[in-house]
Amino acid sequence: MAPIIETRGLVKRYDGELAVAGIDLVVEAGEIYGLVGPNGAGKTTTMRIMATLLAPTAGEALVCGIDVTADPVAVRRRIGFMPDFYGVYDDLRVWEYLDFFGRCYGVQPSRRAAMIGELLEIVGLADRRDAYVSALSRGMQQRLCLAHTLVHDPDLLILDEPASGLDPRARVEVREILRALSGMGKTILVSSHILPELGELCTSIGIIDHGRMLRSGRIEEIERSLRASSLLRIDLLSDPRAATAWLASRSGVGDVIEGEPIGGLTRLELPFDGDATEQAELLRAMLEAGHVVAGFSQATSDLEEIFLQVTGQPAEDAA
Amino acid sequence: MTSVAVAPPRRSALREFTSSVSTIMAKELRSRFRGRRAFGVLTLYLAVLAAIAYGAYVVVGPDARNQAALGNPFDGSGNLPNASATVGQAIFALLSVFQLLLASLIAPAFTAGAISLEREKQTLDMLVSTPMRPGGIVVGKLLSALAFVVLMIVAAIPISALVLMYGGAKVDDILRQQVVLFTSAIGFGVIGLFYSALIKRTQTATVLTYTTILVLTLGSLLVWRFWTATVENAPGAGIGEVRTAPELLLYPNPAVAMIEVVANTELEYGDFSDALTRLRGGLPLTCDGGVCFPSEPQPFEVPFVPQGGLEGDAVNTRIGQFAVAPQPNRGLIIVSDHFWPRFTISFWALSILLVLVSMRLLAPAGLRLPFRRRPRPPVGAEPAADEVPA
Numbered sequence: 214m215a216p217i218i219e220t221r222g223l224v225k226r227y228d229g230e231l232a233v234a235g236i237d238l239v240v241e242a243g244e245i246y247g248l249v250g251p252n253g254a255g256k257t258t259t260m261r262i263m264a265t266l267l268a269p270t271a272g273e274a275l276v277c278g279i280d281v282t283a284d285p286v287a288v289r290r291r292i293g294f295m296p297d298f299y300g301v302y303d304d305l306r307v308w309e310y311l312d313f314f315g316r317c318y319g320v321q322p323s324r325r326a327a328m329i330g331e332l333l334e335i336v337g338l339a340d341r342r343d344a345y346v347s348a349l350s351r352g353m354q355q356r357l358c359l360a361h362t363l364v365h366d367p368d369l370l371i372l373d374e375p376a377s378g379l380d381p382r383a384r385v386e387v388r389e390i391l392r393a394l395s396g397m398g399k400t401i402l403v404s405s406h407i408l409p410e411l412g413e414l415c416t417s418i419g420i421i422d423h424g425r426m427l428r429s430g431r432i433e434e435i436e437r438s439l440r441a442s443s444l445l446r447i448d449l450l451s452d453p454r455a456a457t458a459w460l461a462s463r464s465g466v467g468d469v470i471e472g473e474p475i476g477g478l479t480r481l482e483l484p485f486d487g488d489a490t491e492q493a494e495l496l497r498a499m500l501e502a503g504h505v506v507a508g509f510s511q512a513t514s515d516l517e518e519i520f521l522q523v524t525g526q527p528a529e530d531a532a
Numbered sequence: 533m534t535s536v537a538v539a540p541p542r543r544s545a546l547r548e549f550t551s552s553v554s555t556i557m558a559k560e561l562r563s564r565f566r567g568r569r570a571f572g573v574l575t576l577y578l579a580v581l582a583a584i585a586y587g588a589y590v591v592v593g594p595d596a597r598n599q600a601a602l603g604n605p606f607d608g609s610g611n612l613p614n615a616s617a618t619v620g621q622a623i624f625a626l627l628s629v630f631q632l633l634l635a636s637l638i639a640p641a642f643t644a645g646a647i648s649l650e651r652e653k654q655t656l657d658m659l660v661s662t663p664m665r666p667g668g669i670v671v672g673k674l675l676s677a678l679a680f681v682v683l684m685i686v687a688a689i690p691i692s693a694l695v696l697m698y699g700g701a702k703v704d705d706i707l708r709q710q711v712v713l714f715t716s717a718i719g720f721g722v723i724g725l726f727y728s729a730l731i732k733r734t735q736t737a738t739v740l741t742y743t744t745i746l747v748l749t750l751g752s753l754l755v756w757r758f759w760t761a762t763v764e765n766a767p768g769a770g771i772g773e774v775r776t777a778p779e780l781l782l783y784p785n786p787a788v789a790m791i792e793v794v795a796n797t798e799l800e801y802g803d804f805s806d807a808l809t810r811l812r813g814g815l816p817l818t819c820d821g822g823v824c825f826p827s828e829p830q831p832f833e834v835p836f837v838p839q840g841g842l843e844g845d846a847v848n849t850r851i852g853q854f855a856v857a858p859q860p861n862r863g864l865i866i867v868s869d870h871f872w873p874r875f876t877i878s879f880w881a882l883s884i885l886l887v888l889v890s891m892r893l894l895a896p897a898g899l900r901l902p903f904r905r906r907p908r909p910p911v912g913a914e915p916a917a918d919e920v921p922a
Contacts, residue, residue, distance in 0.1 A: 264661050266896050285896075286663045294661045300653035304563035316555040317662035319548075361658065 215278055217242045217369055217400045218263065223272035225258050225424075232258040234424035235272065240402060240417070242368070245395050247411035247432075248404040250421040256404040257297055259421070260373050263402070264294040277368060290318070293362025297373035297404075301354050303347030307338060310346050310357060311364060318365035332360040336390055352383030359390060370394065372403045376410060388414050445485045445492065447499075448508030453479040456504045463495065478507060552668020553675065560676035570680060577634070577684050581691045584630055585623045592622040617799055620700025625794045625804065627692055628709050632790050635681060635717040636745050642677035643724030644738040647894065651732060666894035670725065670887060678721045685713055701797040708793045712872055715879045716786040720745055722883040722890075729890040749787045756781045756811075782811060782871065784882060789875035796867050808868060 218240035225233040233255040240246040248256045261267040262274050265285035274281045277291045302310060308329050315325040333339040336356040341349065349357060362370055376384045391414060395401055405411050411418055419429035428435050449456050457469045460483060467484035496509050564570065596618035650656040659669065692709065695701040723744050727737040759777030782788045788811060795804035
């Protein structure tokens with residue numbers, strides 16, 4: 214089965230500055246694909262190209278098998294797009310807002326009323342049908358905007374930072390809605406500069422920085438491939454010098470950093486190439502060699518860690 | 533559901549266009565006519581127009597009656613054939629000028645933010661990423677913005693029609709007036725819309741719109757006047773030859789068009805007629821057989837017509853008067869259809885051009901959105917429909 218999004222060597226240049234520098238992205242149907250990267254990494258540009266709001270400088274982008282530059286209108290009929298910064302027409306009522314976008318997408322009048330009811334149900338605004346959009350809270354407006362992407366029952370949702378600026382509760386609500394939509398068979402391309410947010414939601418992620426795709430794939434695969442080279446923390450009660458010398462002789466172990474001893478306990482930190490089995494093997498051999506190990510752990514390697522490893526800098530500082 | 537089932541059936545380009553226009557209009561009108569504001573503004577506008585008409589009656593009425601009874605104290609001759617027509621003409625002139633002024637103020641106010649406000653409120657991206665054509669969006673925005681202005685003009689027609697009761701302006705004068713008004717209002721609106729599509733900020737777009745309207749109305753007149761002043765006294769000009777700046781400068785000028793429409797209704801050779809004949813670059817009047825009409829630019833010959841050169845004492849008297857002071861009784865109303873048709877054509881051309889440019893500005897750069905699209909096979913081995921799972 215052909216992927217629902219496919220880009221080949223996508224390049225976008227603004228006034229000579231490279232915003233997207235050759236991104237190859239493949240999203241299979243039914244996935245929730247998270248695009249992660251620091252601000253200015255090229256996430257928004259990539260998404261706007263998919264949403265036919267920007268033309269790529271070079272390369273190809275296919276959405277549902279259609280080239281976005283060759284037939285943008287056909288692409289628009291198949292996607293729902295929510296930009297990172299958006300406004301709502303606050304002088305309309307909630308149902309009028311959805312009715313307007315229904316008309317924009319050419320939804321038949323007979324189907325619009327039912328469609329509005331269903332969408333408001335999905336995003337939990339059914340009781341706000343006749344309220345003015347301006348009277349909604351920020352989180353509700355976000356959900357309304359999410360609902361507008363669904364009026365024409367698209368195959369693909371492109372959501373640029375759908376949870377930005379929301380409080381934790383509203384974030385969870387948005388996440389649950391996205392899960393439900395995925396359950397309804399929608400493919401979702403979502404971006405964020407906050408990794409843990411995506412980790413709980415996405416089936417696949419792509420990490421992008423400086424306009425390049427650094428890693429892309431199923432979330433477990435990425436975690437595994439990165440954990441293969443992880444940081445081990447070993448708390449020793451015995452002589453740290455001997456242990457350091459012993460560790461240095463093992464294969465797969467990088468430079469060992471020796472911490473200051475605290476109450477007879479010395480912490481060693483060492484990069485280690487190996488999966489969980491090899492880690493267990495290392496521990497067993499270490500104990501057999503007579504070192505007294507009080508603690509043996511892998512430095513938490515959640516998505517944030519992966520992100521830092523891959524981009525080489527903290528997410529918030531990178532611009 | 534496959535994507536084929538989801539996508540609405542493809543419609544003709546024209547139907548897509550009209551449906552885009554009506555979609556935008558429905559939304560815009562919904563928010564614009566909500567509440568009492570529109571109702572209040574319209575009532576106020578009509579009240580002001582009615583007050584102006586009444587004011588003209590109060591000011592001109594007694595004077596016209598005096599003139600009808602005693603004759604004109606200034607040229608000592610022509611007693612007015614109809615005092616009522618004087619009142620009607622005064623009302624017509626005032627309403628024409630006032631409505632044009634109002635159109636120039638109100639129409640841009642509604643359009644100069646039409647697109648830039650969407651950009652400022654960050655709603656434009658979502659609008660543009662729908663399958664609606666930029667043309668439909670632009671025209672829908674324009675029509676809904678102009679709907680209120682058009683409503684104001686149409687609602688004022690009964691007040692303009694007061695003139696018919698007094699006389700002084702005929703139905704075709706009112707038709708001319710309405711054509712010039714509508715053309716101006718639409719043109720002013722389009723200028724606003726164009727700047728709204730071109731400029732990111734509404735404030736800047738608004739300033740540029742009013743500046744452009746000022747240049748079109750007053751600016752072109754000033755340029756024309758100065759240009760004329762430099763050429764009419766230039767060395768080498770033949771004696772009696774009237775030279776002016778190119779008349780083309782005045783064609784897209786709504787004020788000039790309205791001056792002509794009003795001049796057509798003047799009973800005497802009044803200010804508007806005088807302005808018109810000067811603008812036409814002619815001598816103030818050419819009279820023939822008791823009929824005076826604005827002349828085309830021609831050699832300066834009328835004042836040299838010998839006293840007995842034309843038949844009839846009345847004509848001779850008038851020409852004699854004219855040679856001394858160009859304020860004759862016009863005798864018959866002469867219709868000049870020179871500027872206003874040219875204005876109408878050039879302003880519509882300008883409007884259409886600017887609408888087309890605005891559509892272009894709204895479409896994402898680099899993405900071709902042809903009006904009629906050739907169906908294209910999807911890039912890839914299989915048709916798109918099969919690539920999307922149920």
